[in-house]
Amino acid sequence: MLKKPQVKGCFIQGQFQHGQSENLLSVRHKHNGNLIAEMYKASAVQIESALESAEEGSIALSRLDQKVLEYGVFEFANQLAAHKNELIDIIVTETGKPEGYANVEVDRGVNVLTSLASSAIPSSGEGKTVLIISPFSLPLDQILDNICKELIQGHSVILKPSSKSPLTALFLASILVKTPLPAQALQVISCDTEQAEMLAHNANVSSVMFTGSDKVASHLSLTLLDKDIYLQTSNGNTSIFNSSRNSALMQHDMCERNELNKIDKLLDDILDQDTAVFDDLRLEHLMFNELPLLTSKSQTLWV
Secondary structure (H helix, E strand, C coil): CCCCCEEECEEECCEEECCCCCCEEEEECCCCCCEEEEEECCCHHHHHHHHHHHHHHHHHHHCCCHHHHHHHHHHHHHHHHHCHHHHHHHHHHHHCCCHHHHHHHHHHHHHHHHHHHCCCCCCCCCCCEEEEECCCCCCHHHHHHHHHHHHCCCCEEEEECCCCCCHHHHHHHHHHCCCCCCHHHEEECCCCHHHHHHHHHCCCEEEEEEECCHHHHHHHHHHCCCCEEEEECCCCCEEEECHHHHHHHHHHHHHHHHHHHHHHHHHHHHHHCCHHHHHHCCHHHCCHHHHHHHHHHCCCCCC
16 A cells, blocks of 8 residues: 555656646545545646657657567566556555456556567558547556557557546556657646647647547547547447548538528528518429428428
8 A cells, every 4th residue: 555645747758747737636545535646737838748758759669660669568568567566556546446456457467568569560650649548447458558559550648547546657657668668658647627628639649549438439529620539448349430531521510501501591581571572482492301491490381
C-alpha cells in the first residue's frame, strides 16, 4: 500500500512535470475515501508542450529500424516484469481491486507486450499522434495493448487517464523511458474534460481512441470530422468511426437540411398570402418525398 499521499502532475518529454496551475485533482481510494494523491492539472503551456513532444516522438519512432522497435517493446515488457510489485501496489491502491486481480493484470500486460514485440510494422515514415482516453479501472493489459499497438506502427501516444486512476498511467510512462524507445513516445496528461476536448480537436492529433458508448463515439465522429474515432468496449472489441465517411454523411445531412429549409420557407410564404396563390403553385417543382412534410405543416392545404 502506498505510504502517503503523493503529488503528481503530467509526464511530458520523458519526465514528470508538476502543473503550472493551482487547480489540483484529488485521487481517493475507491472504498475508504482516503486521499491517495493530488494531481496538478495540465496548463495550456504544458498541453502545447505535450503536443510538440508527441510530434517529436512520432518522428523518432518512424525513423527506428524494425528490430530496434521490436527490441524496445520487448524491453518494455521486461521493465514491467521487473517492477511488478510496485505496479500491483499502485493498481490495488487507486482502483480498489484485490491483489490477486492486479497480479493477473500485470502478468497479462507482460504477455501482451511480449506478443506485440514480434508484430512491429516497418514504418511508412508518416508517424502520427494518437490521443487515448482511458477510463477508470480499465485492465492494465488493455491499456498496454492500446498504447503499444500504436507505438509499433511508429505512432506516438498522448494518454489521458481517468482522473480517478492516473497513477498507473504515469508509472507506465516512467518505465517506458528506460527502454530503447524514444522518451517522447508517450505523454501522460492530467486534465479535465474541457482540456481533453481541446486536445482531441488539435490538428496534430490524427485519431482518438476511448472506451465508452456508441452514442458518445458517434457524437465525437461528427464533431471531429478530420479524425478517426476508435471505440473500445470493456471486453476489448474495437469499432472504427471513420472520419471521411462521417464527413460525407455530415455534408449529405447539411444538403438535406438546406432543401428542407427551402421547402419550409416556401410553405410559410404561401400561408402568408392570399389563397389564390395556391392556383399558381407548381407542385412538380417540389420533390415527391417532401410532400409529407408540407402536409404535416398544414393538413388542409391540399384539400
